[in-house]
Amino acid sequence: xxxxxxxxxxxxxxxxxxxxxxxxxxxxxxxxxxxxxxxxxxxxxxxxxxxxxxxxxxxxxxxxxxxxxxxxxxxxxxxxxxxxxxxxxxxxxxxxxxxxxxxxxxxxxxxxxxxxxxxxxxxxxxxxxxxxxxxxxxxxxxxxxxxxx
Numbered sequence: 001x002x003x004x005x006x007x008x009x010x011x012x013x014x015x016x017x018x019x020x021x022x023x024x025x026x027x028x029x030x031x032x033x034x035x036x037x038x039x040x041x042x043x044x045x046x047x048x049x050x051x052x053x054x055x056x057x058x059x060x061x062x063x064x065x066x067x068x069x070x071x072x073x074x075x076x077x078x079x080x081x082x083x084x085x086x087x088x089x090x091x092x093x094x095x096x097x098x099x100x101x102x103x104x105x106x107x108x109x110x111x112x113x114x115x116x117x118x119x120x121x122x123x124x125x126x127x128x129x130x131x132x133x134x135x136x137x138x139x140x141x142x143x144x145x146x147x148x149x
Contacts, residue, residue: 034136053112053122069100076125111138
């Protein structure tokens with residue numbers, strides 16, 4: 001690739017990025033990241049469901065965000081023999097999420113083990129089920145400000 005081609009490609013990508021809202025490209029209905037300040041201000045919202053995604057419940061019981069529900073990663077992702085995480089059957093996913101309090105009109109905030117890696121995996125699952133526009137991941141950069149219970 002020549003320098004001129006690369007420059008043209010970068011310019012084109014920049015142009016698309018800058019104009020995407022004007023072109024009518026789909027935009028998220030809500031932000032994909034929320035801060036702890038946002039979460040603290042919305043903890044009383046009836047539709048809010050906060051999920052702590054973990055490998056096991058030890059970290060949840062060691063301390064979690066007030067009102068958060070624990071959801072084990074194994075409930076929303078199966079580890080296959082090759083080491084890849086696969087989605088369980090949709091009926092199993094829906095049951096696990098309903099038991100955690102998630103409904104069609106929930107505003108869902110995710111956080112979890114491994115610096116949010118499990119939360120990101122849960123986001124993928126919720127997006128697959130059509131709930132991505134009402135789901136966000138907690139920005140853990142300021143999570144130490146949030147009082148855990």
